[in-house]
Amino acid sequence: MLRQSQDQLAAKTQDLIQERAEHQATEEKLTATQQELQQTQENLREKERELGEAQVAYAKLQRQLDETQAELAATEDARKKLEEKKQELEEDLASTNSNLQQVSAERDQLQVQLNETTTELSNRTALLEQCETNYAQEKSEKEALSQQLSLTATQLIMEKKAREEQAYVVAKVREATLKVHDEVQKLQLENLQLQQEAQKLKNEQRVALALASGCPQGYVRKDSSCYKLIPEDKVWKSAQDRCVQDGANLVSIDSRDEQVFIVEYIQSQSTLLSDNQVFVGGVKIGNSWKWVSSGLDVGLIGPSFFANDFSVAKPGYDCLAVNLADPAHFGKWVGQQCLASKPAICEYSLSPLAFAAGRGKGGASARDTLALLAALKSMPSYLEAPSKGNTLALLNRESKGNLFG
Numbered sequence: 001m002l003r004q005s006q007d008q009l010a011a012k013t014q015d016l017i018q019e020r021a022e023h024q025a026t027e028e029k030l031t032a033t034q035q036e037l038q039q040t041q042e043n044l045r046e047k048e049r050e051l052g053e054a055q056v057a058y059a060k061l062q063r064q065l066d067e068t069q070a071e072l073a074a075t076e077d078a079r080k081k082l083e084e085k086k087q088e089l090e091e092d093l094a095s096t097n098s099n100l101q102q103v104s105a106e107r108d109q110l111q112v113q114l115n116e117t118t119t120e121l122s123n124r125t126a127l128l129e130q131c132e133t134n135y136a137q138e139k140s141e142k143e144a145l146s147q148q149l150s151l152t153a154t155q156l157i158m159e160k161k162a163r164e165e166q167a168y169v170v171a172k173v174r175e176a177t178l179k180v181h182d183e184v185q186k187l188q189l190e191n192l193q194l195q196q197e198a199q200k201l202k203n204e205q206r207v208a209l210a211l212a213s214g215c216p217q218g219y220v221r222k223d224s225s226c227y228k229l230i231p232e233d234k235v236w237k238s239a240q241d242r243c244v245q246d247g248a249n250l251v252s253i254d255s256r257d258e259q260v261f262i263v264e265y266i267q268s269q270s271t272l273l274s275d276n277q278v279f280v281g282g283v284k285i286g287n288s289w290k291w292v293s294s295g296l297d298v299g300l301i302g303p304s305f306f307a308n309d310f311s312v313a314k315p316g317y318d319c320l321a322v323n324l325a326d327p328a329h330f331g332k333w334v335g336q337q338c339l340a341s342k343p344a345i346c347e348y349s350l351s352p353l354a355f356a357a358g359r360g361k362g363g364a365s366a367r368d369t370l371a372l373l374a375a376l377k378s379m380p381s382y383l384e385a386p387s388k389g390n391t392l393a394l395l396n397r398e399s400k401g402n403l404f405g
Contacts, residue, residue: 002152009142016135023128030124033117040110047103054096061089216246219348222261226348227251229265231272236319236336239279239344240292250281251347252291252298259305262345263331266324272343277336279344282320284335289320293347298333305333 068082215226230242240250253259266278281291282298289298298320317335321342324330336342 002149005145006149009138009145012138013142016131016138019131020135023124023131026124030117030121037110037114037117040106044103044107044110047099051096051100051103054092058089058093061085065089215350216248216348219246219248219346220265221350222258224350225258226350227262227265228346228348229269229272229278230344230346231269231274232343233275233341234279234344235341236279236283236338236344239342240281243344243346246346246348248346248348249293250279251345252281252293252296253305259331262322263324266322266345270324275342276325277321277323277334277342279319279321279336279342280333281347282333283338284318305331 065082065086068078068085072079072082215221216228219226219228221227226248228243228246228248230239234242236250243249251262253262262280266273281293282289283292284290290296291298314335316337319336319338319340320333321336322345323332323334326332
């Protein structure tokens with residue numbers, strides 16, 4: 001709005017300057033006309049002087065004529081000469097009178113032009129006075145706008161100062177918030193370590209009971225782990241939650257021998273399956289594939305189990321499955337959509353070394369576990385950090401199956 005007012009004021013000022021220039025040109029024209037009138041008046045006075053001189057000469061001639069008439073009685077010849085001279089003077093007088101009439105007509109015409117010029121000058125003077133009045137009014141408005149602009153500039157300076165102070169306060173608050181956030185993360189890590197230590201003590205007390213109890217009902221044992229096929233089709237997250245209900249997790253495959261066993265076990269249960277791809281515990285977090293039970297990278301036992309290049313997997317295909325469909329990639333790992341419904345296989349760990357270490361098979365550190373949990377929380381809802389027993393399985397990583405989950 002202020003900028004628009006300034007532009008209008010500048011436009012009006014330019015118009016006033018242009019009108020003032022036109023007025024000055026008109027005044028110069030009027031001055032030239034007045035000079036021409038003065039010159040004409042001087043010429044008229046000159047003509048009047050000449051007429052006066054002619055009249056004086058006429059009077060002189062008249063006197064001479066009188067003298068000549070007086071002398072006419074003396075000589076007829078002198079009379080004739082005087083008559084001739086008189087005739088000449090009369091002709092000159094007639095010519096002078098004619099010139100005088102012409103000069104009078106020119107004088108009258110000049111007087112009319114002078115009157116018209118005087119009238120126009122009066123009109124121009126009135127217009128000039130009106131322009132001066134408008135200019136004074138515009139000048140007053142300009143001064144008012146200048147005062148308003150100055151006041152606005154002062155307000156802007158005050159607002160800028162207030163914003164700078166506010167930004168400083170916000171920066172300080174943000175700095176304090178970051179410090180608090182760092183402290184909270186530190187406390188969370190310490191709390192996680194304490195929970196791991198507490199769970200480690202509990203696991204050490206119950207490891208003998210865990211070994212003596214054997215596998216849960218419906219699980220098949222191999223070495224220090226128990227396995228169970230979930231034939232019902234579920235999305236990856238629901239399958240993991242189903243495993244957690246038994247204190248287990250979706251299976252993590254750590255060796256070639258375990259890979260062979262898993263494929264054979266699934267084949268032995270194939271009549272119960274409606275899909276030829278089975279979910280396992282691998283999940284993509286960011287750009288890395290992790291085992292949900294331990295937080296360790298998938299594929300540490302070698303890339304031979306991968307059916308494709310997981311670094312260029314399709315977006316959204318972030319959950320791992322074992323393929324039993326394609327003969328060319330039979331038993332290989334493939335990325336699948338996490339919202340796809342498929343069978344799954346759970347793993348329940350009986351390893352005393354796992355309980356004693358407070359981790360799953362080859363478990364990750366507390367810091368890696370916290371990072372995995374944070375990443376899971378940032379994933380879509382089907383990969384969000386599970387609650388209750390599943391949270392305990394993800395956080396503590398004591399084993400791939402928690403007897404006390």
